[in-house]
Amino acid sequence: MPIDNTKSMFTNEPVDIDALPKYEDIKLNKPHADYWKIISINLVIFLALLGAGTALLIFFVDEIRSRVFLIISIYVALAIILFLLFRASFKKMGYALRTHDVIYKSGIIAETMTIIPLNRIQHIELNEGIFSRLYQLGSLQIFTAGGQTGHLHISGIPIHEAKNIRDLLLKKLHLIEKQMTENE
Numbered sequence: 001m002p003i004d005n006t007k008s009m010f011t012n013e014p015v016d017i018d019a020l021p022k023y024e025d026i027k028l029n030k031p032h033a034d035y036w037k038i039i040s041i042n043l044v045i046f047l048a049l050l051g052a053g054t055a056l057l058i059f060f061v062d063e064i065r066s067r068v069f070l071i072i073s074i075y076v077a078l079a080i081i082l083f084l085l086f087r088a089s090f091k092k093m094g095y096a097l098r099t100h101d102v103i104y105k106s107g108i109i110a111e112t113m114t115i116i117p118l119n120r121i122q123h124i125e126l127n128e129g130i131f132s133r134l135y136q137l138g139s140l141q142i143f144t145a146g147g148q149t150g151h152l153h154i155s156g157i158p159i160h161e162a163k164n165i166r167d168l169l170l171k172k173l174h175l176i177e178k179q180m181t182e183n184e
Contacts (some may be wrong), residue, residue, distance in 0.1 A: 031156025
């Protein structure tokens with residue numbers, strides 16, 4: 001029986017890298033401005049607990065009491081550094097949805113740009129924390145088929161927008177799944 005090569009012709013053409021779309025040119029959506037308030041509240045709670053623990057140590061341990069000014073200086077410096085780092089990180093965050101993928105950017109020292117193809121998404125969660133609810137913000141957690149390294153956690157999205165994004169992604173995932181079953 002003769003082999004029909006017209007359907008199984010394999011091609012492997014070179015790709016013009018300059019012609020590919022540049023993810024760096026994508027305008028990213030920033031977290032809502034109120035998300036900075038949530039970050040600040042969490043930092044204040046952390047620093048209050050740390051301060052209370054430090055105060056207890058100073059009060060009950062005689063050896064530490066003699067270095068109270070050094071400890072307070074370190075505490076204040078740590079608080080300032082944490083606020084500056086978290087503020088810089090907040091300003092660098094961004095996300096975008098495209099036809100075939102989701103992009104998320106974060107980090108200040110080691111900047112990370114994560115691009116997840118829609119066909120790799122397993123499921124999506126919409127989370128609202130205690131403080132997020134006060135500001136009507138939510139977080140989308142996107143789980144991928146690639147394990148822990150591909151998961152995204154996009155915080156600081158207005159809750160109505162987060163619900164719309166979740167619903168849009170779920171519809172796209174349903175269409176992808178439907179196309180895959182039709183092609184089988």
